[in-house]
Amino acid sequence: MAQSDPNRVLRLLPIVVGSLAGSLLFVNRLFTPELTDSQARSDVLGVIACAILILTGLLWQQIQPRLPDSVELIGKERFELKPGLPEFIQAELAWASHLLLTNTVTRSLVLWYDGEVLLRRGILPDRQEVVPGPIVQRVVEKQKPVYLVALKTYPGKIEFNYLPENTQGVICQPVGKQGVLILGANAPRSYTRQDEQWIAAIADKLEYSLSRKISVGSG
Structure with a gap:
């Protein structure tokens, strides 16, 4: 029986948070009738932060070691x-x-x-x-x-x-x-x-x- 990886949720968290935040920024931008300069700057910073979160999550998928699958030995x-x-x-x-x-x-x-x-x-x-x-x-x-x-x-x-x-x-x-x-x-x-x-x-x-x-x- 394969052993579950307790770090799986932790590694996926930055990707989920970054994607969700990016989607909310996009929706907020669509429903904003007039875009001020300050809001535009905030949106740019928000997009950068979301991109960093997603990139961090992707790197964690590669760098953080996964626990090897274990089996129940026969004997x-x-x-x-x-x-x-x-x-x-x-x-x-x-x-x-x-x-x-x-x-x-x-x-x-x-x-x-x-x-x-x-x-x-x-x-x-x-x-x-x-x-x-x-x-x-x-x-x-x-x-x-x-x-x-x-x-x-x-x-x-x-x-x-x-x-x-x-x-x-x-x-x-x-x-x-x-x-x-x-x-x-x-x-x-x-x-x-x-x-x-x-x-x-x-x-x-x-x-x-x-x-x-x-x-x-x-x-």
């Missing part, structure tokens, strides 16, 4: 952790995923690390298996995140079949050299630069904790 609310994880890792994953789901536009979240799915949270389908496709593999190899701003326009979207089928935007964030954090949003072009920085910082924190898990396990 169920889930919170699944890989069995057998140490308690401190479980707590870390629960904390990180909660922050991402409540402080960004993320609605679906999957953490793939060292060949395993450690975490699934948010709106997700029944499919649990994650097979890293070319996009995810490139993220891990290059150690650079990828933001697919409108997933439906990318031919490679088929590799994200472990996310809701109508996911609108995806961020693949590397978690060290062994994993990737895959985030899905319910609206295209909805992640901000601040969101991306926040996600990168949390991924770094997760990598630190997960590398400790490996060190403790090998010791």
